[in-house]
Amino acid sequence: MSLIEKLNWRYATKKFDKTKKLSPLQLEELLHAVHLSPAATGVQSYKVIVVEDAATRAKLQQAAYGQAQVADASQLIVFAAETNLDTQYVKNFIDHVAKTRGIDRANLAGYEQMINGNINGMTEQQRIAWAKEQAHIALGVLLTSAAELGIDACPMGGFSAPQFDEILGxxxxxxxxxxxxAIGFRAEDDAYGKLKKVRKPEEEMFIHI
Ligand SMILES: Cc1cc2nc3c(=O)[nH]c(=O)nc-3n(C[C@H](O)[C@H](O)[C@H](O)COP(=O)(O)O)c2cc1C
Incomplete structure (x- = not known):
C-alpha cells in the first residue's frame, strides 16, 4: 500500500478484537516511532505511559465515558504533559543535548536562554497547554506510524483528565x-471500519500562496 492508501486504511477504531495483541516487536517499533516525534525547541515536555493492566484499564474506561476501546484494545497509550517545566528541567535538557552531541555546554548558553525565555514568558496554565501541544504531535506520529505498521488505533480526547491523573498517580x-x-487490531464487525472518510474538500483546506 502507498502512504495515502495506508492513511485511508486507518480509522479511529471503535471496536477492537480483544483476542489480538500487538507482538512485543510491533509495540517496540511503534514506541520507537513515538520517541522520534519532534517537539518545539526540542523539549519533549511529556511522558508516554503504556497501560496493559486490565484492572487499571477497567477504571480508566469508566473515566473515559465508558468507551470500550480503553479496555478492549491491545494497549492504552496515555500521553501525559509535564506540569513542572522550569529552569531545572531546561538545564537537564541542555545537559542531555551537550552530552548527546558532544558539544561544550558553554556553547549552548544561548539556546538554553532562548528556551527559558519562552517558558518564563508563559503562565503556568500556558506552559501546561504548550506541553500538551507537544504531546499531540506525538499522538500524530503514533497514528501515522501505526497506519504504516498495519496497527489500528483510536485517538481519544473523551476522558476526564483529573480522573485519569488520579487513577495513574x-x-x-x-x-x-x-x-x-488505544492501539490494537480492529474487530471484523466494527461498522466504523466500513465508513467512507469524511474530510473537507481539499480546496477548502489548502491555501496556496
Ligand atoms: C484529539 C482527538 C480526540 C478524539 N477523541 C475521540 C474519542 O474520545 N472517542 C472516539 O471514538 N474518537 C475520538 N477521536 C476520533 C475522531 O473522531 C476521528 O479521528 C475523526 O472523526 C476522523 O475519523 P478517522 O480518524 O476515522 O479518519 C478523536 C480524534 C482526535 C484527533
Missing part, C-alpha cells in the same frame, strides 16, 4: 493527562 509524578490512544 500522575500528579505526584508532575504530569497531567493530555490525550490518549
Amino acid at each position: 500522575l500528579k505526584e509524578k508532575g504530569l497531567t493527562t493530555a490525550v490518549i490512544a
